[in-house]
Amino acid sequence: MNPATISPTGRDIRLSFEFFPPKTPEAEGQLWETAAALSAYGPGFMSVTYGAGGSTKAPTLATVRRLLSMGLPAASHLTCVGATREEVNAVVADFQAAGVRHFVALRGDPPGGVGTPYRPHPGGYANAAELVAGLRAIADFEISVSAYPEKHPQSLDVAADIDMLKRKADAGADRALTQFFFDNDAFERYLERVRAAGIGIPIVPGILPIHNLAQVRKFAGLCGTSVPAWLVERLGPHDEDPHQRAAIAADLAARQVEDLMALGIGEFHFYTMNRAKLVSAVCDRVGFARRPACAAGAAA
Template structure:
């Protein structure tokens, strides 16, 4: 099995301890030579300035190809494009363009007056600048606000046709979920890469809650498996085995790239990557 190319998602630190944690995460995963790493926006654009600072710092100090998340939430078009320009001025040319989650308690997404109404408009504006490589999100299971999966596929096609080069999926728990979605995309005429989004399960209760909010189906067997593993004190072992097995099946099914949602906890992601054959390159200089 050929080792896949990988990319990693981080979130920006909110305090000094978070800064150390982010840097430790970067130091742990950078030797795996990811295609790129991305830095998220919080819900409602709450970490906009933190994201901008983290992106600039990582770009300037890590040697990694850094992608900034950019959303449509709580900003006018001018404000959003000014942030994009600040990324470009810092040398960051990769953007993950998303509509973004509404602020907590908002009940749903409402465009800001004078702002982008949706992710297609954002992708179009970014593409018109000619400054960025643009990636977008994709939902392998029905988006909570979509009528059905076909609508999700049609919307993804619009984003890719507008100027995005690649899509990264929301996480899922069974490889068949990704394969069904990929087949539907191919049938709809989508020919750009769709990269599986992977979430290593560091904490099952937390990931399960996250999945519910995202509309991700949680198989009953996973609840049973983690209940038993918790009693036996083998949660980490189970998480590593399950994630490695799913990634292996994805690779065997034709996925040549994987995107890991690290949650700034790098050890499990690193261990899974190593099991898949993604390891630091050994050179004579390293050995000497």
């Protein structure tokens, strides 16, 4: 990874940014502008989401290829739900041929959607730990996985969640990217339990600067993330004032990052929503150094 540098202390902090495949020409243009703008912070990688059962394979692959052509360090999400091992391995081969060397290995949501029972596909990878092991058997990929400071909504309890994370780490994962959260105390408690379980890989906080409070509360309800009352009280009154809302959202996310840095955290993963302005505002408030950005249409 190429680290971004925190100013003024000079401490190295590693950043990564997450995108989703665009669905319209307008959204596509916005994504390339966003990726180019955020390249100024020297990210270790930019990841692209991927639908269950390969439902977004083509747009994900096209997006990753474009990022690579821009000279950016691209990683692809990969799910194993709804597919055989052979089908998943074939997808891996396609991405590998395109130049992808980093996967974010995920089980994926059940075919029936969030909240419906999960059943492994016959002949498929049963879970993300098996998927990690499968990737390791194919090549020496860089592999990131997921982690849930407030528990995956389908896990029996936090202990079961941490056990699965340990299985993913033991299978060869390089790091875990967390679901977004707003309660740093909950993250700190989770990290203590993770380390006590003998899991040594980096646990990278997932940071979601809030563009739309109502949308974030909906997302949080689906993924089991708590939205503190103090956060609603700060942002709620400014729904009709987008400039003030954005300034407060940037301040809140910057303070969250600074607090986590004070705990010794040295890596952060930003959920960008394919928009650069708010994420850039957070990075600038924290003091991450900017470098020359790449051009949105430049090829490597």
